[in-house]
Amino acid sequence: MHDVARWRVHPGEKVRLAQHDPASTAGAPGERAETEQAIVPLHDDLFNLQDRLWAESRRSLLVVLQGLDASGKDGTIKHVFRGVNPQGTTVTSFKEPTPEELGHDFLWRVHKRVPAAGEIGVFNRSHYEDVLVVRVHGLVPDRVWRARYAHINAFEQTLADAGMTTVKFFLHVSYEEQGRRLQSRLDRPDKRWKARAGDFMERKLWDAYQVAYTDMLEQTSTAAAPWFVIPADHKWYRNWSVSQVLLHTLETMDPQYPHPPALDLPEGTG
Numbered sequence: 001m002h003d004v005a006r007w008r009v010h011p012g013e014k015v016r017l018a019q020h021d022p023a024s025t026a027g028a029p030g031e032r033a034e035t036e037q038a039i040v041p042l043h044d045d046l047f048n049l050q051d052r053l054w055a056e057s058r059r060s061l062l063v064v065l066q067g068l069d070a071s072g073k074d075g076t077i078k079h080v081f082r083g084v085n086p087q088g089t090t091v092t093s094f095k096e097p098t099p100e101e102l103g104h105d106f107l108w109r110v111h112k113r114v115p116a117a118g119e120i121g122v123f124n125r126s127h128y129e130d131v132l133v134v135r136v137h138g139l140v141p142d143r144v145w146r147a148r149y150a151h152i153n154a155f156e157q158t159l160a161d162a163g164m165t166t167v168k169f170f171l172h173v174s175y176e177e178q179g180r181r182l183q184s185r186l187d188r189p190d191k192r193w194k195a196r197a198g199d200f201m202e203r204k205l206w207d208a209y210q211v212a213y214t215d216m217l218e219q220t221s222t223a224a225a226p227w228f229v230i231p232a233d234h235k236w237y238r239n240w241s242v243s244q245v246l247l248h249t250l251e252t253m254d255p256q257y258p259h260p261p262a263l264d265l266p267e268g269t270g
Contacts, residue, residue, distance in 0.1 A: 002248040003027065007228040007241060009221035015214050015229075022174040023233040032236045039236075042243045043083045049250040050120055054088035056255040057118035059163040063246065064123045066132075066216075067171030068209060069199040070181035072232050073124050076171065079239045080246065081122065090115055093124040106130040106148065107155055114159060127152060131216055136208045149219040156225035166225035167249050169242055170217060171232040175206055 006026060009015060025031075029038040053061065065073045077091060092113045101109040107127055115121030131152070135145045156166050173181075182203065185195040202209075221227035228245050232238045 002244040002251075004228065004245045004248045007230055007245065009217050009227040009229060011222050011226075013218070013221070015217045017172065017210055017214055017217075017229075020172055020229050020231070022172045022177065022231050024231040025234060025237045026231075028237055028240060032234070035240050036236050039079075039240050039243060042240075042247060045247055046081075046243065046250070047083050047085070049247070049255065050084050050088055052255040052257055053120065053250065053253070054085065054118045055257050057258075059165065059253060059255065060115040060117055061120045061250065061253070062114055062123065062159065062164055062166045063120065064126045064128070064166065064168040065171065066126060066128050066168065066213075067232065068173060068178060068206075069196075069202055070178050070185075071171035071173040072235060072238055073171060075235055076169070076238060076242055077122055077124060079235075080242050081120075084120070088118060089120050089122070091122045091124065094126055094129060107151065111155070114164065117163065127155070128216060128220075131220075132209065132212050135212050136205050149216075152220050153222055153225075156220075156222065160224040165249060165253055167245060168221075168225060168227045169245070170213060170227055170229050171238060172229050173232040177233040178203065 025035075028035045053059065065076055067073055081089065081091075090113075094109070097109065110123075110127040113121070113123070131145050131148050134140050135142075159166060182195075182199055185191045185199075217227050217229065228241075230238055230241045230245075
């Protein structure tokens with residue numbers, strides 16, 4: 001089993017993000033080169049466990065990625081899920097709600113995107129935007145977004161009761177590192193396509209988002225769907241940490257290949 005306790009937020013735990021070092025590399029097998037080398041066999045382990053989950057086809061795994069702009073959600077998907085079978089993997093990036101989605105409850109668009117039995121589903125942003133962005137920008141009254149913590153917990157418990165395991169990652173990046181990454185999007189032609197004026201506007205709301213994320217972690221980390229605070233200033237450490245948690249989760253699920261069916265083959269076959 002992989003040691004993941006250092007990143008987990010336990011139910012009822014008081015969270016102080018200022019005490020979580022975004023540049024931490026605690027527990028890594030070495031510096032960048034050693035850690036990146038150690039990630040290579042983890043890809044094989046993830047592929048094998050996913051293959052068993054897909055073959056078993058009774059349960060599913062939902063991976064939620066949340067974090068501020070430039071915290072590394074896209075990079076995590078690109079690097080951690082390298083080599084998995086696309087047939088058993090779905091990735092959903094939740095953008096600003098469409099008029100149709102706004103015409104339903106806030107979980108409507110989310111529920112229909114959860115992974116089916118046998119699949120690993122990855123949410124790049126998620127239903128948690130409805131207790132983060134809407135809170136920081138005052139898009140709904142306080143009583144509305146506060147009630148959503150309980151709605152989310154009940155929703156994720158419903159998924160668990162149906163055989164889905166949920167694991168949630170908050171990619172914790174520092175203000176300084178976020179600034180460097182946003183500037184890189186302006187300076188580098190291969191990254192300029194990702195630059196959005198809104199990202200720089202959201203950066204001005206840093207303190208408000210820190211409060212919103214803290215409350216989110218405290219209110220919605222449950223036994224059925226735990227949060228993990230992943231130091232994200234070092235991309236190589238972020239990828240290794242997320243891989244550790246995913247493998248721990250899948251090993252705990254312990255999916256099994258089903259027994260082969262009895263085959264009534266004609267004589268002379270084989």
